[in-house]
Amino acid sequence: MGTMSSVNVATPAQPANAIGRCQVCGSMRQTAPVTFNRNIGMIVLRQTRSISGNMCKTCLGKNYWQFMGLNLLLGPWGMISLIITPIYFVTNTVSYFSAAKKLRGAVE
Numbered sequence: 001m002g003t004m005s006s007v008n009v010a011t012p013a014q015p016a017n018a019i020g021r022c023q024v025c026g027s028m029r030q031t032a033p034v035t036f037n038r039n040i041g042m043i044v045l046r047q048t049r050s051i052s053g054n055m056c057k058t059c060l061g062k063n064y065w066q067f068m069g070l071n072l073l074l075g076p077w078g079m080i081s082l083i084i085t086p087i088y089f090v091t092n093t094v095s096y097f098s099a100a101k102k103l104r105g106a107v108e
């Protein structure tokens with residue numbers, strides 16, 4: 001009986017964070033799921049904007065800094081906003097670093 005060595009050339013076991021489509025720029029790259037929030041303080045009213053999806057390393061960093069900047073600029077205008085905005089700073093940073101850790105080996 002000849003060995004049926006069907007040479008299925010290296011289908012490597014998919015790593016946890018496989019190549020996927022970045023939901024921001026749409027390119028096929030290594031992505032990690034992440035969520036960022038930002039607050040828009042309007043003295044009395046308040047709005048929250050968030051972004052959530054699988055992002056590549058580039059979009060991850062870009063969105064992190066964008067959300068941080070807009071939080072700082074538009075965030076802390078109001079009583080509740082003054083409390084919420086620093087919380088978003090922390091949660092965004094935690095999200096960023098946990099996603100960045102998953103994408104450590106990815107090409108920028």
Ligand SMILES: [Zn+2]
Nearest residue numbers: 022025056059
């Ligand atoms: Zn991207």
